Amino acid sequence: MSGDSFKDGLIAHIPSLRAFAASLSGSITLADDLVQDTLLKAWANADKFEPGTNMRAWLFTILRNIYYSLYRKRSREVQDSEGTYAQRLAVHGNQEGHLEIADFQAALAQLPEEQREALIMVGATGISYEEAAEICGVALGTIKSRVNRARTRLAEMLSTSGVEETGPDAKMLAALRVSGSESSLP
Structure with a gap:
């Protein structure tokens, strides 16, 4: 697949990626970030995409994996809006x-x-x-x-x-x- 046709395929799938990301995350802002990360990852791995296969499914898989990685990361994070935990964990530079x-x-x-x-x-x-x-x-x-x-x-x-x-x-x-x-x- 040529670079232009790959780029055109990515652009054509942005609306459906955005809708899928919004339904996964429940946030338009996060959905836009997920789509951007998906497009960046897809562009960086364009050589791994096999022409003739379903680009939409490939992009949705990338988006889904990014979302679940982010979700797992967030589940390990602790909300610390007051900075209480951060103060206790502060380490002086050496x-x-x-x-x-x-x-x-x-x-x-x-x-x-x-x-x-x-x-x-x-x-x-x-x-x-x-x-x-x-x-x-x-x-x-x-x-x-x-x-x-x-x-x-x-x-x-x-x-x-x-x-x-x-x-x-x-x-x-x-x-x-x-x-x-x-x-x-x-």
Whole structure:
């Protein structure tokens, strides 16, 4: 079938498609959308139409399938005109969290090895100051000093004064716990 005769066939069936769509959906507006989607799908799949077969039946099948797909989709949707469900399902973007964690990792890598080691032991792994001092073979005061200097230096490099400057990103909260801001965490 040539492109022009296929197009003419589509155009000729628009009124019957519209009537069928209106009877299925009960809405002229939705019927027009269904017909448009049907025509687009038929045009995109023109190579699959076999000349000599019933174009009307083919188009009605496409329209019917589109309608039932839409109907099934709508049955899974929840009416939320007040936005109640949407508020509970809102998820904060994590793009900034990824950037902040990358900045944190870069700043952590710039710390002197002794400070970084002490900070990771005490902040990230939860080892007590006493255990960290024993593992490193240094005095308790030395570990406390290294952790404090590491926290201070990280805060300077990251230009942060606390959790309130960050979003609710879980990775960032964990990173700040490592850097020593756990006293101000929720």
